[in-house]
Amino acid sequence: MSDSSKDRSGSGASADAGKATVAAAGSPRQGGTSRGPFELGRFLERWGVLVAFFLLLGTSTWAEGFDFLSFENFRTMLNSNSAVGILAIGMTLVIVSSGIDLSVGSMLVLSAAFGVTAMNWVAERGQSELNSVLVAVAAMLLTGLVAGMLNGALVVVGRLAPFIATLGGLAAYRSIALAIAEAGEIRSSSATLFAKIGRSGIPLGWESGVDADGNLAYAGLLNAGGKPLTLTWAIIAFVAIALVAQWFLSMSRFGRQLVAVGANETAARYAGVPVGWVRFRVYAIMGMLAGVAGAFVSARGNSVSTSGTGLNYELDAIAAVVIGGTSLRGGFGRVWGTVIGVLILAMMTNILTISKVSVYWQGAVKGAVIVLAVLVQRGRRA
């Protein structure tokens, strides 16, 4: 038995360490090993989304004054974008698995429609408001879950390309909702309780006494009118879901397997990863999150417009994911990036609206930003 190459004193340890780096640097496509001491492209690829965020923040503040930076303004932006945000978080997971879900907006409206219909049906039969609202929420989550599972089954069992399978869902799920209400609106029969899910939350201010005119005075975070701000349940849910999703993506077995499937499905299969089960679950989770988003959207309006609710949300969700730096080819993603992506989209809408840019032009600006985001981050896609 020879001891052929156990000891390589000839080349030395430092040279060997160097060799490994050569291999990495020699193939610029792989890994995160940097090629130069500092390269703008590399930096932007990784942190571009934060740079964009602060640039936009600076521009907005400059254009609108410091009111833009107010807590109230951010709360409003977050609140009105929390549904898209929740969808975008699920979309991040789907895209990491190298899939896509075009049906999220339709799943949202379908679960909202089913939920509100179920609520009204139960209420008509004499159930209390509380019970009927509970039924509504359960029905929404369940509808979303079932729709998502159907997507997952089409992708995994039916072996359809995710794009095609969910394109079908995009058309079909909304169509069912439209059919139920004959393209109209479904109003909630709940007087106040259901709407509270969408409008109330944790108040951020409290009574501090009475002012000179005899009115109640408040302390804490107040809006322009001096009343306390509310941290709505929708915002809390958005943030909580983001935290949980980021944890699952980077710390859990499911997240690890999701990345493995997205990076190289064949290699994952060869390593014994249950590829089908992983894929199925990610679509089911996406569906359930669409149900959650549906609950908040319908509760805020206390009704569902089957033709308008959730329309084109899939585009905003995908845009937020892409801006956030998740690779559309799968195998790499970050939820925090998506959250910032949602904020960037929200700020853009906000500033464009305030600057009185026509709604018709806003799409063009948004589109340009999305394409720019992909261009800046394309190193990772190559």
Place this chain on the structure above:
Amino acid sequence: MTGASQPNPPGRAAAPAPAGVAAAPSGVLLAARGVTVEYPGVRALDDVSIEFRAGEIHAVVGENGAGKSTLMKVLSGLVRPTTGSVEVGGRRAQFSGPSDAIRAGVAMVHQELNLVPALDVAENVLLGREEVMAFGLAIRRGAQRARAKALLAMLGADIDPARSAEDLSIAEAQFVEIAKCLASDARVLIFDEPTAVLGERETTRLLALFRRLRDEGRAIVFISHHLDEVVAVADRTTVLRDGRLVQEFARGAADEDALAAAMVGRELGSIYPEKGVAVTDAAPAIELVGFGATGRSRGISLAVRPGEIVGLAGLVGSGRTETAEAIVGLRRSTGSLRVGGRDVRFTSPAAARAAGVAYVSEDRKGRGLHVTMSSIENMTMPSLDRYARLGGISIDGSGERATTDRWIRDFAIRCARPELPISSLSGGNQQKFALARWLEAGPRVLIVDEPTRGVDVGAKGEIYRIIADLARRGLACIVISSELPEVIGLSHRVVVLRGGEVAGELPRERLLREDCEERIVRLASGLSEEKERDA
């Protein structure tokens, strides 16, 4: 138009014959002059000057990480040197990309083949130089196919140009890739480990082709880990080590041992470890009875006992890999399979692993490992369940790290930072991880497919020793390999497959005889018709 008359490629006037192309007076077609390539903290190439002459096969050898690939990337325009220059035909050339190099007549056949799977063979061969009707209205399919067929015929490859590139075997794809280079009328052809994916027979054909292309006056640059091929075919051999040019040998000036010594900077002993004595009376750890991968192999009966290494030889396409994949449930199978005396049929590699059967794929980059993921993540992928905490909500990171560090120590893996993508490691070290990740699952049966493909000489010896050690400790091993010395040097007996069936078997005594290599080749290629268990 007949296939034989080749029209002039666009962009180059009537000078299709490579011999007629302007070369420097010395016959130097392509040269690197004092090329240095620096990456942060490391010098991948250090002042390398090398010349490639018309009518010469020039081999470049070196261990993984010696700088061969970087040099080839410089020559083919993928990487720009930090200092130094590249000359084509005696004139300094500035390549800003591979297309510049191709235009200058320098074409590279990459290790990873770059065919478009959706197109047919002819379309791939003539990609970018299609035969079109006037004004580019449509592609002239017939003319394309005729021309592709002619080019392939020149290579001695009988591949139907109408076939889809998707269906090609790796060897066939390689010939198509070479035809593509010929279509671009390249004067310098650079081959990056072309034989790594080929069986013996295809290799012989490819080497014959090298000689033919050389005799036409082209310059052939050839990277290989197979020193026997280098000695057989190269007119000149350059050895790189740690980014520097160590030595240049003219034909016949160095044998395999001398080359290997120059590569590693010291003498090498025999790289094959001693074979342990196989325990022949134990019950088989795995038994195939009339087993086969549906559509690819059939009727294979084979029993491997604990401590035994059985080599599986055969040409590319003989069904070796497919059979192994069928065993671990990656393909549908026929016949019966017994593991540890129990009848089984696995539905996935996870199920096979649970029963103690592990398969290490031949295709390290595509199937064996996740190249974009870290060494640690790759290490624990097959046994991830063991590190799951709270039902999978979190992963035991320190446990993963400890396991990885243990294998790094045990297998002497050179991996300073296992949290970096595994692609930052050399092929040999990646291969050790590919083995370790399955051994961590504690298998009783190990199937390794091409264990040393794309691995340098030093690491090869280490991998052989690892496999021999495992067998000595009672693991039943099946080693699939296209390298005959490897199969013979490592195995207790060798089973040869041909066309999906067992063509013959060579027991231990037979492997000691001088002519065993020839015997395997004859069995594999069907030259000897009788199926015999022993001569």
